[in-house]
Every structure is written in structure tokens, then in C-alpha cells.
Amino acid sequence: MPTPILVTGAAGFIGFHVVQRLLRDGHHVVGVDSFTPYYDISLKEARFANLAPHNTFMPERMDLADPDATRDLFAQHRFERVIHLAAQPGVRFIDPQPYVASNLVAFTHMLEACRHNGVEHLVYASSSSVYGANRRLPFSEHAAADHPISLYAATKKANEMMAHSYAHLFGLPVSGLRFFTVYGPWGRPDMAVYTFTRAIAEGREIQVANGGRVWRDFTYVDDIVEGIVRLVFHDATPDPAWDALDPDPATSSAPYRLYNIGNDRPQEINHLIALIEDALGKKARRVDVPLPPGDVLETRADVSALHRAVGFAPSTSLEDGVRLFVDWYRGYHGD
Template identity: 60%
Template sequence: MRILVTGAAGFIGSHVAQRLLERGDEVVGLDNISDYYDPKLKLARLARLETSSGFRFLKADVGDRDAMRDLFSGGGFDRVVHLAAQAGVRYSIENPHAYADANLTGFLNILEGCRHAGVEHLVYASSSSVYGANAKLPFSVSDSVDHPVSLYAATKKANELMAHAYAHLYRLPVTGLRFFTVYGPWGRPDMALFLFTRKILAGEPIDVFNHGEHRRDFTYIDDITEGVVRTLDKVATPSPDWNPMQPDPAVSSAPYRLYNIGNNQPVRLLDFIGAIEKALDRKAVMNMLPMQPGDVESTYADIDALGEAVGFRPRTPIEEGIARFIVWYREYYRA
């Protein structure tokens, strides 16, 4: 197939593009190479993809309406994996307009492109952050998510609503994936594993919010990639069991699906740090701090629906995933 992957220079996007290329798909990767974090890392991810003859890169912004119209009009894409977004809960407090531009306008441009180009299936990134103030664990896609605690979460919830509208109005098959704290080699430098590793190696103290009592459903990148590709291959269809008198948010009478994609095994932050210390063979100096604005106490993915739909089952224990990251980190920065 000919597949468009937006955010192809990003952490998840580059891994998904690599997996699609390995199985023989033709991939067009799109990214604006923003400076939200070190562009050198993004360019290094792209360099790995560009060794494949099946890969073509386009530097563009999903928020650019004209560029997206031109891309889709001549693209001939069978399917689209939309992973480009302004990420980060904390940054959304500092720079809210970046989230409107990338996550709302950008997603609308992708929906319009898919609609007019007759794309067979759009798979897009949502986030576990949409669960917001929900306290019932594990988080289920059938639960209401009407109480976001960050603008980032609100934009991702908006994406789900926009996707449903297009599925209903234009019969565009769409599937949303709520990602749960993805980690692993080539990861994002603004995330905990990267930050903690760098500071522990430098002998600097690490900031540990909520005194390390957070619990996160850390999910290894290879497991995530496998789930994304399996979902892309299963085109969303209307649910024959959907009941408008008791509507389930995860399904619809339209070709619309919504899934959690996580490890289904939350880990306490202090235990996560302990696994990093073990892999590095160094102890962390911890600066214990209270909860941050926009943060939540725990995340825990109910992944039964995705398992039933595509056979998704995470396979990577946290200790193994962290050890692989540490090996990559040392090799990358030594190089």
C-alpha cells in the first residue's frame, strides 16, 4: 500500500514508518521538524528511514491548509497514519495556541484531505490524557471522558469528536488510538525516561513529582508500533450492536472505532526510576516535589477491545524496555 505517515520524524511516527517499510509498503513521511525539542534527533530518525527506497519525505506543516490540499490531491494514498501533533501536557499550559494550530486546525486539514482523496482508512493518535479527572481504573474506552485537566487533553478529545463527525457525514473509516506513556529507543527528550537518564549520568538531581507516587502505564515502542500497524490493517466499520439509547463512545453506527493502546500494567514512578538506576548501575539523587498542574495520579489501560479486534498484546516488561533504551542512549550520544 501507499501510506502517508504524518509526524514521521517523531518518536512513534518514525518507528511506525520503519515497520511499514520493512513489510514492503511505500511510505510518504510528513513532518515540520519543529524545535519543540532537538531537531537533530528528528533528523537522525529520518536518516534511518531514508535508507529505504520505499520512503519519501516531505517537510510541511499539517496546519498549512494549502500544503495539505496539494499533498492529498496528488498523493494517491491508500491509508493514513496521523501522528503529527503538538505534544506535551505541561507545554500546553505555557503555549496554548500551538495546540490549536497543530491539533485542531491540523487535524481538520487531515480529515478534509482524507475525505476528498477517498482514503480507505485513517488511524490517528489520541491520548490517555483524555481520561483527565476520571478515577475509575482501568480506563475504558466505553467510559465518558468529559473532564480534561489540560488543554492538550481537550484537543485530543476534540480530535475524537471531529473524527466521528467525518465518519458519520462522509463514511470515512477512522480509528483513534489512545496512547499510554510510550517509551523506548529514539524517544522524546522531554519525557521522563530521557530526562532521568541524562541527569543521572551527569550526576544531577532529578525532579520527582507527586513524590514518586504517580503510576503510569508505560508502554514500549515496539509494542505500540505493532498495535498501530495491526489497527491500520483492520478498516473501521459500523458496529451492528451500537445502541443510540445507550451510546458507547468507542463504537458507532458510522465506520468509527476508538481503542486504548497501553501495557495494561501500571508502574509506580519510584519503581520506574529504580529500573533506570539498575540499568545504569547508578543511584539517582531525587528532588521530591508535589503534583504538577495538569497532571493525573494514575493511568491504566483496559486493552481488551484492541486485543479482541486485532490480537494486540504487549510483550515487553518494563525492565527489558528500559535496558534497551539505555543501550540505545549510550550508543547514540557516544556517536
């Protein structure tokens, strides 16, 4: 049997789509998920069930915070390429323990397992939230990201530094991706596109921060998946353009890279709401609220580094993406 690719967070939104793409491309995939109840587990179960008919998909229900289970997983399969998307998401602080267990402890176990098993490339999920209080747009990987304003962002920044240390100390080829507001079919029900669609469809009020004068770099999930798949089969080798900008020789000499992955075309929340209203044929009942703690007014990704590395070029407009999401939503929920 060909060596499988490991995808963690395989019952999650992005992980599910990545697994689908890899299976469609003819790869064998081991998909790991712990089914944490951050949101309705039935959606995660439905995603996993959708993958189950593929005979090249090997599902594993396990917690990567368990070091023995993680070691056993790698000993069994000897992965060459790993896409680590499992994490505790959410910028709105509730309980620190899930963030510590999933984003710090489990990530350490992944780094150790990749280090000791000769993994050729580890691609892991970071987040645009690491830019925190940074106000210089577009957000660049070369800009400072030292002031996170959520615990989630702090753990993701920690992941970036941990990954770099493993690349520098042990030569582990590793690339991080800072995701910018991903949406699409099978999406997370706590994200804006899903929450607004559900509330408008059900005739409930939607809470709109700052009068809708908030901008996000909405990125359709298929574009994100294209970037991930291209990157995991790309070597984490030095990028001359990156090295020219990076004053730290330790960074450029290590097999480590960090990329934004977004749309580079921010859209106002008011425009998003209007598109959802049009797709549903219903008007929203709006309630204005302040911007929540941990959120920022605008995000915008400079994706030039990922474009240079693998030709990443998102192509799905928000108009098309919202229509595709609403079509899926109606089919999934029977509306």
C-alpha cells in the same frame, strides 16, 4: 509504484518507529513532518536521516496547517491508508497557539483531505490524557472523558469528536488510539524515561513528583507500533461487543472506532527509577516536588477492545524495555 501509506509526524518518536516497521514490511511510505522545535530538532533530524537510505521512503517537510500543501500532498499520492501522528504534545501548558495550529487546524485539514480522496482508513493519535479528572480505573473507552485538565487533552478530545462527525456525516472510516505513556529507543527527551536516564547518567538531580508514588501504564514502542500497523490494515467496521456497550446508535452505525493502546500493567515511578539506576550502574540524586498541574496520579488502560479487534497484546516488560532504552541512549549519546 504501489500506493504509499502516509505517516504524519514521521520524524517524531512513534512516527519514526511506525515508518521503520512499514518499510521493513515492504510498504512504500510518505513521511511528513514540520520539525517544530518543541524539543531538540537534532533528534528529529537524526531519525529522518536514519530513514533516508530506504528507497521506498519519501520524506516531506511541510506544515499540515497549510491547507494548500495538504491538498497538494493528497492529490499527488492518492493515499488509501493514513496514520496521523503529527501533533503538538505536552500536558504542561505554555503557549496555546501551537496546540491550536497542529492539533485542531491541521487535524481538520487531514479530515478534509481524507474525506475528499477516498481514504480507506484513517488512524489517528489521541491520548490517555483525555481521561483527565476521571478516577475510575482501568480507563475504558466507554467511560466519560469530559473533564480534561490540560489544553493538550482538550484538543485531543476535540479530535475524537471531529473524527466521529466525519465518520457519521461522510462515511469516512476512522479509528482513534488513546496512547498510554510510550517509551523506548529514539524516545522524546521530555518524557520521564529519557529525562531520568539523562540526568542520572550526567550526575544531575531528578525531580520526582509525589515522592515517586505515581503510576503510569508504560508501553514499549514496539508494542505500540504492532497495534498501529495491525489496526491501519483492519477495516473500521462495527464491533458487536462495542455496540452492545454503546447506547448511542449514531456511534455504532458510523465507521468509527476508538481504542486504548497501552500496557494494562501500571508501574510506580519509584520502580522505573530503580530500573534505570540498575541499567546505568548509578544512583539517582532525587528532589521531591509536587505533582505538576495537568498530571494525574495513575493511568491504566483497558485494552480489551483493541485486543478483540486486532489481537493487540503488549509483551515487553518494563525491565526489558528500560534496558533496551538505556542501551540505545548510551549508543546515541556516546556515554
